Amino acid sequence: MVNNVVRKWLLLGGIFFLTFFSASLVTASDTNGTIGTTYKYAWGENIGWLNFGCDECNVAITDDAIAGYAWSSNLGWINLNPDNSAGVVNDGEGILSGSAWGSNLGWINFSGVTINTSGEFLGYATLESDSSQINFNCANASTCTSADFKVATDWRPASSRLSGTTSGSVARPSSTPSILSPILPPSITVPIQTAIDNISDVVNQASDFLSGLFSGREPDENALVEVPKVTPLAFRVIWDLLPNREINAFVFAPLPYELRTLVNKFSELDKTFKEVGIEKLSDINKLSGITLNVPGLADVLNTTIKTMSAGEIAELEKISGVSLNVPGFSGAGGMIGQVGVGKISLIEGLPIAKFSLAAKNNLPTEFVFARASGELVDLNVALSVGERGEVTQKISSLPGQTMKLVMKPISAARSVTGYVIFRAPTPKISKNSILRSSLVASALFSMVGLVEETSEIIPVEQKLVLSSFKYTDDDRDGIYTADITTPVVPGEYDIITVIDYVDPELGSRKMSMITVIDPEGYVFEENDGKETRIPSAIVSLYRLNTSSKQYELWPAENYQQENPQITDIRGTYSFLVPAGTYYFHVEAPSYDIFKGKAFVVAEGNGIHQNIELKSAQKLKWLSEPDWQTVLLIVVLLLLVYNLYRNTLRDRLLRLPK
Amino acid sequence: MIATVFFGLQYFTLTQELSEIKTTQSKVELNGKVIDFASMFITKVLQADQEVDFETRLSLENAVRGLEDEEIMAEWQHFVGSKTEAEAQESVKDLLEILIGKIKK
Numbered sequence: 209m210v211n212n213v214v215r216k217w218l219l220l221g222g223i224f225f226l227t228f229f230s231a232s233l234v235t236a237s238d239t240n241g242t243i244g245t246t247y248k249y250a251w252g253e254n255i256g257w258l259n260f261g262c263d264e265c266n267v268a269i270t271d272d273a274i275a276g277y278a279w280s281s282n283l284g285w286i287n288l289n290p291d292n293s294a295g296v297v298n299d300g301e302g303i304l305s306g307s308a309w310g311s312n313l314g315w316i317n318f319s320g321v322t323i324n325t326s327g328e329f330l331g332y333a334t335l336e337s338d339s340s341q342i343n344f345n346c347a348n349a350s351t352c353t354s355a356d357f358k359v360a361t362d363w364r365p366a367s368s369r370l371s372g373t374t375s376g377s378v379a380r381p382s383s384t385p386s387i388l389s390p391i392l393p394p395s396i397t398v399p400i401q402t403a404i405d406n407i408s409d410v411v412n413q414a415s416d417f418l419s420g421l422f423s424g425r426e427p428d429e430n431a432l433v434e435v436p437k438v439t440p441l442a443f444r445v446i447w448d449l450l451p452n453r454e455i456n457a458f459v460f461a462p463l464p465y466e467l468r469t470l471v472n473k474f475s476e477l478d479k480t481f482k483e484v485g486i487e488k489l490s491d492i493n494k495l496s497g498i499t500l501n502v503p504g505l506a507d508v509l510n511t512t513i514k515t516m517s518a519g520e521i522a523e524l525e526k527i528s529g530v531s532l533n534v535p536g537f538s539g540a541g542g543m544i545g546q547v548g549v550g551k552i553s554l555i556e557g558l559p560i561a562k563f564s565l566a567a568k569n570n571l572p573t574e575f576v577f578a579r580a581s582g583e584l585v586d587l588n589v590a591l592s593v594g595e596r597g598e599v600t601q602k603i604s605s606l607p608g609q610t611m612k613l614v615m616k617p618i619s620a621a622r623s624v625t626g627y628v629i630f631r632a633p634t635p636k637i638s639k640n641s642i643l644r645s646s647l648v649a650s651a652l653f654s655m656v657g658l659v660e661e662t663s664e665i666i667p668v669e670q671k672l673v674l675s676s677f678k679y680t681d682d683d684r685d686g687i688y689t690a691d692i693t694t695p696v697v698p699g700e701y702d703i704i705t706v707i708d709y710v711d712p713e714l715g716s717r718k719m720s721m722i723t724v725i726d727p728e729g730y731v732f733e734e735n736d737g738k739e740t741r742i743p744s745a746i747v748s749l750y751r752l753n754t755s756s757k758q759y760e761l762w763p764a765e766n767y768q769q770e771n772p773q774i775t776d777i778r779g780t781y782s783f784l785v786p787a788g789t790y791y792f793h794v795e796a797p798s799y800d801i802f803k804g805k806a807f808v809v810a811e812g813n814g815i816h817q818n819i820e821l822k823s824a825q826k827l828k829w830l831s832e833p834d835w836q837t838v839l840l841i842v843v844l845l846l847l848v849y850n851l852y853r854n855t856l857r858d859r860l861l862r863l864p865k
Numbered sequence: 866m867i868a869t870v871f872f873g874l875q876y877f878t879l880t881q882e883l884s885e886i887k888t889t890q891s892k893v894e895l896n897g898k899v900i901d902f903a904s905m906f907i908t909k910v911l912q913a914d915q916e917v918d919f920e921t922r923l924s925l926e927n928a929v930r931g932l933e934d935e936e937i938m939a940e941w942q943h944f945v946g947s948k949t950e951a952e953a954q955e956s957v958k959d960l961l962e963i964l965i966g967k968i969k970k
Contacts, residue, residue: 314919337919435923440945443910443917447950449957450911 241269241327241363249357250329254340255313256282260359269323269363271300278308286310298323302365307437313337315437325368329359336437461489568616568685576705576721577614578603580784604724606782606816607696615679615705615719616687622708624679624688630672631700631722674701698727728780729816731794733823741779742821745796748772749815752789752806759791759806783815792817798824895932896968902928902937903964911957937963 248261259279260267267276267288274296275289289295290309297306302323307315314337321331321344329344344359346352442449462468463486485491605611613626674695679688695701701723708716731747732739749771751762762785764771772793773781792804799821809815905928909921917925929941940963944956 314923435919435926437919439916439919439922440947442944442947442953442956443913443922445913445916447953449953451954451958 241361243267243269244360244362247328247358247360250278250333250342250344250359251355251357252280252335252340252342254335254338255280255342258286258342267361269298269361271298271366273297273306274304274318280310280313283310283312286313286316300366307336308333316342323361323363323365325365327361327364329361459488459490463487463489463492568687573616573618574707574717574719575615576703576719578605578721578723579612579614580605580609602722602724604726605694606784607694607698607725607728609694609782609784611692611694613679613690613692613703613705614687615689615707617707617709618714620710621688622710624690624708625706626677626679626690626692627702627704627706628674628676628692628695628723629702629704630674630695631702633697633699679705694723695725698725700724726816728782729818730779731775731781731796731819731821732779733799733821741775741777742796742799743775743777743779745775745779745794745799745821746772747775747781747819748793748795749783749785750791750793751785762790785809785815790815792819794819794821796821800824898928898932899934899937899964899967902932903961903968906960906964934967937967 243261243265245261248259250258250260252258257280259265262279265277265279267274267278273289277288278286280286286308287295287310288308295306296304296308296318298304304318304321304323307317309315313335317334317336321329321333323329330348331345332341332343332348334341343349346355346357441447481487615624617624675692677690677692679690681688703721703723705719706716731742731745733742734740749762749764750759752758753760762771762783764783767784769783771783775781787809789806789808791806792802794802800823802819802821804817804819902925905925909925910917929938932938937960940956940960944953944960947953947956
């Protein structure tokens, strides 16, 4: 309330002050130039009329500067001489420069505006905010016939004055012709509300300052924001503010050499990469969590079978474990006769030795193939892409399995040696994994670029070498093979193959493949959160016959294994199976029969599920009685006892006394 | 007496909670301001295809001062006062790093 009274008095005082002083200021002195009452308007192309001769404008023109204000009915006051800047500068000859400031307009550059010997303003000022122009004289654009406007003053350039005159002012005519253009705007005066608002703002600011002073708070330094009127270099769009070269180097960096080699050699992978937009180094993270199944074995072997004669195809039937699946035909057996040369077919389990000469020639060099179960199961080879784009190859197998490694050197080799090296006790999980559908398809990934060229000293000696073996080429077809037994301890191993070439230019070359030995599966029973292994359980594996749509006992004998298996003292079992759909059937004395859910094996792989059996439930309620059972037994006993007593009483009553 | 003690404790607890909430709110508001400034800086300056006009520079200056953060202010002034392209690039990198760092907090 008190504040309102004080504010009212201050407002009234302000109004009185403004009225009194403004009335005295409108009278121009004889020594300084002022703006005439007739010609006082300039035209801004984006802001409309600007009045330089309003009652409160107080424009004063000297040999050094122009002071005072101009008024825009749309955008308010324009200060011709702001405190924190030089304002509009006059060089004494009427050539203006510097800038005026409008709180709603920003800076207005007066370079380009002049005052001629008649005291008329000529030229254009420029708004720095939008580069629009303010025309000070209709003669600039020769539009005076349609719109007669200009800004005129009684100030004159120094060179055109009479000698002895210290100021450019000349005597103003006693009467100015009052011929106004019909399009000129009406006379604009400062609205009284604006003046009140200005005074109110001043009072408020003073009040804020005082309250800040007494409350110990410093005045807000951010209240005044000074922005240089000249655009800093950083804002002129003459520089690249972002280091484009470095960004381009990152964004447009090509895929790592290893991946590029794969893409070039394997058209399907190239196509897939293009479809998902993996073209640059920065795209590698797109591979995260994505599994790409690229066709390989079918393509390669189909190419092979197309080159085979009918006789050679018939020979395939005699090979144990080999099956030809022909789309559109039912029944896998006895199909050879129906498969003609060039027909689409898929050959599974064809031994390397049975490959035709053309197929052997097409076999990619310097890649280690891995097969198990007498070459009937292609071990699944996964392609892992590391964070830096490095490519590693990985296979998985089961402990103690016999594995055939096959590789083809580029040219004649003096020797091919393999090493099994321990890497880690726990297999590392790779985030980015590209599954390759088969052994032969994976071979396509093993081009020359993927083989590491080594110096004379192969650094395998520095690692924990578990065993070494020699590859042999008994039939001298250029393909070396070696039979090894996988380690019995689950973990991660490196199989390093070193080729010692006869050609001194090729020297010695090394290939590396990570082998993960998965633990075997086991059968167990859970007791109080602890697992008890069950020996002598019969584990049977059933496979879905795609032709008959029926599950059949998997023919393990064709794959040099047993089915069903009887678990050992550790309750373990293991199957290494080709792709297909399977389920488990487990039986054990004193346990319920277990029939598992069907699961799919996408590639040749080891099965190592841990199967839990439940104890047979026949007398469980006796072995583990709970309170409900006990209560029921007690009630039953009481009922029996009651019945017995009743019967006994009836008998006693019937007896003759 | 018991009621007085009870309500006194309640008052004390609620005051504590209120101050915590106010602190959190101020952090959120500051975060919002930093995001606004970062967004404005990216769209109006880094993505500018013509000279940044006065009004925009004024808005940016107001925005950066509104953050009341000395670190950001110093780097901003370093950027505005850049004399060479390399200097401006370095300032942009540092400024963006600071802004992202502030947003993460």
